[in-house]
Amino acid sequence: MMPSVARIGTPQNQRSRDTRAAMLDAAWELLERAGDSEVTMAAVAEAAGVSRQAVYLHFPSRGQLFMAVMDHVDEALDLHSSLRPVWEAADSLTALDAFADHIARYHSRLIGVVRAVDRSRHGDDDAAALWARSTELWYGGCRSVTDALAAEGHLADPWTPTTAADLMWALMSIEFVDDLTGERSWTPDELATRLRVLFRRTLCNATED
Amino acid sequence: MMPSVARIGTPQNQRSRDTRAAMLDAAWELLERAGDSEVTMAAVAEAAGVSRQAVYLHFPSRGQLFMAVMDHVDEALDLHSSLRPVWEAADSLTALDAFADHIARYHSRLIGVVRAVDRSRHGDDDAAALWARSTELWYGGCRSVTDALAAEGHLADPWTPTTAADLMWALMSIEFVDDLTGERSWTPDELATRLRVLFRRTLCNATED
DNA sequence: CATTAACTTTACAAGGTGTGAAGTTCCTGT
DNA sequence: ACAGGAACTTCACACCTTGTAAAGTTAATG
Numbered sequence: 001m002m003p004s005v006a007r008i009g010t011p012q013n014q015r016s017r018d019t020r021a022a023m024l025d026a027a028w029e030l031l032e033r034a035g036d037s038e039v040t041m042a043a044v045a046e047a048a049g050v051s052r053q054a055v056y057l058h059f060p061s062r063g064q065l066f067m068a069v070m071d072h073v074d075e076a077l078d079l080h081s082s083l084r085p086v087w088e089a090a091d092s093l094t095a096l097d098a099f100a101d102h103i104a105r106y107h108s109r110l111i112g113v114v115r116a117v118d119r120s121r122h123g124d125d126d127a128a129a130l131w132a133r134s135t136e137l138w139y140g141g142c143r144s145v146t147d148a149l150a151a152e153g154h155l156a157d158p159w160t161p162t163t164a165a166d167l168m169w170a171l172m173s174i175e176f177v178d179d180l181t182g183e184r185s186w187t188p189d190e191l192a193t194r195l196r197v198l199f200r201r202t203l204c205n206a207t208e209d
Numbered sequence: 210m211m212p213s214v215a216r217i218g219t220p221q222n223q224r225s226r227d228t229r230a231a232m233l234d235a236a237w238e239l240l241e242r243a244g245d246s247e248v249t250m251a252a253v254a255e256a257a258g259v260s261r262q263a264v265y266l267h268f269p270s271r272g273q274l275f276m277a278v279m280d281h282v283d284e285a286l287d288l289h290s291s292l293r294p295v296w297e298a299a300d301s302l303t304a305l306d307a308f309a310d311h312i313a314r315y316h317s318r319l320i321g322v323v324r325a326v327d328r329s330r331h332g333d334d335d336a337a338a339l340w341a342r343s344t345e346l347w348y349g350g351c352r353s354v355t356d357a358l359a360a361e362g363h364l365a366d367p368w369t370p371t372t373a374a375d376l377m378w379a380l381m382s383i384e385f386v387d388d389l390t391g392e393r394s395w396t397p398d399e400l401a402t403r404l405r406v407l408f409r410r411t412l413c414n415a416t417e418d
Numbered sequence: 419c420a421t422t423a424a425c426t427t428t429a430c431a432a433g434g435t436g437t438g439a440a441g442t443t444c445c446t447g448t
Numbered sequence: 449a450c451a452g453g454a455a456c457t458t459c460a461c462a463c464c465t466t467g468t469a470a471a472g473t474t475a476a477t478g
Binding site: 037 | 246331375399
Binding site: 041062 | 465466467468
């Protein structure tokens with residue numbers, strides 16, 4: 001007989017799979033609507049229509065819940081298809097534009113979740129690990145684009161593939177996107193257009209096509 | 210006889226002024242060194258060499274303590290002198306460069322404090338008010354620069370004084386500065402140089418002086 | 419129809435914020 | 449010199465959060 005702790009996160013019958021999804025949806029909805037300090041385990045449980053303890057049957061801690069929400073959201077929003085135009089771009093300048101679009105349109109929908117993971121990353125080692133993994137992934141995307149830019153001779157003067165990737169990575173941070181789409185009320189489309197301008201002018205040699 | 214609550218924040222004799230400063234310094238030091246969730250009232254008290262309750266004699270809440278630290282830091286770091294080159298610049302392009310320097314050199318020293326105020330801004334109405342005031346001030350600085358750029362005909366095509374100020378304001382956010390100086394290990398000087406490049410190329414017509 | 423996973427309810431420990439009140443120390447003014 | 453009071457300490461408490469524990473209930477499954 002397995003100890004009950006081994007079941008956490010992997011319940012076996014149908015009933016629980018629904019409940020787990022309900023919890024993730026509830027947490028997601030709460031995170032996008034309220035500040036993450038208001039998204040307590042009790043609030044998530046109530047929004048999902050279960051008891052507070054039931055949440056702990058699926059997620060060992062608050063931080064791990066948020067991590068699961070992040071995976072859930074990546075799947076629900078189809079991260080892979082949002083990035084496809086970047087990888088399938090014919091040339092690096094097109095990839096750069098596609099990356100600006102990805103940041104503006106995808107990241108503006110992750111604000112609550114990513115912020116929650118960020119804030120629970122101190123003290124929760126698993127959340128810290130997920131954060132590191134995400135950061136690496138995101139930075140890797142930037143780096144691919146800047147490497148391509150450099151290879152095609154588009155990278156302008158003071159920049160190296162590394163420093164250019166650093167900048168792009170900082171510009172895809174949640175706070176940056178949230179400041180502009182939230183506080184300054186830019187629409188995702190406006191953000192996309194202006195990020196394209198920023199990337200092309202700041203990082204690339206003047207070709208203006 | 211005044212009720213004792215009216216004394217909070219304005220003690221009257223010498224002994225307490227020293228203690229208050231010690232608390233502010235202790236909180237500042239802790240905030241720059243540790244994550245803000247570790248900076249508890251007890252930790253601040255211990256670092257300042259007083260009891261936890263003594264902190265409440267000077268600051269009614271954790272949020273208000275952080276607000277006071279922010280004022281304290283602005284004074285200690287001489288905010289006004291850091292901004293002087295911006296206001297005294299002969300032309301708007303020089304002001305823009307000076308603003309990039311200010312962001313890189315000044316904001317990189319505010320990271321812990323500003324983040325703490327940001328995070329205690331939900332639930333603490335006073336912290337929210339201070340945040341709004343700071344935001345307005347910072348945005349006002351950006352707007353002055355972009356207005357000057359527009360007046361002198363330097364503002365490039367898609368930008369208006371408003372949207373350019375929005376962007377500059379987002380680029381002076383703590384997270385952006387922290388991502389680059391912390392995670393990506395840019396020095397403040399490197400950040401200053403690269404922000405100048407970004408601002409000049411993204412926002413200004415090509416004059417390249 | 420017995421088993422068992424999933425869920426509920428209740429209880430609790432630990433640690434944070436903020437309030438309250440009594441006691442101590444030391445400055446200050448008369 | 450000494451009374452008053454401001455600043456601080458200590459102890460105690462209410463309330464909220466996370467996370468653990470255990471016993472009871474429901475319902476799917478074999």
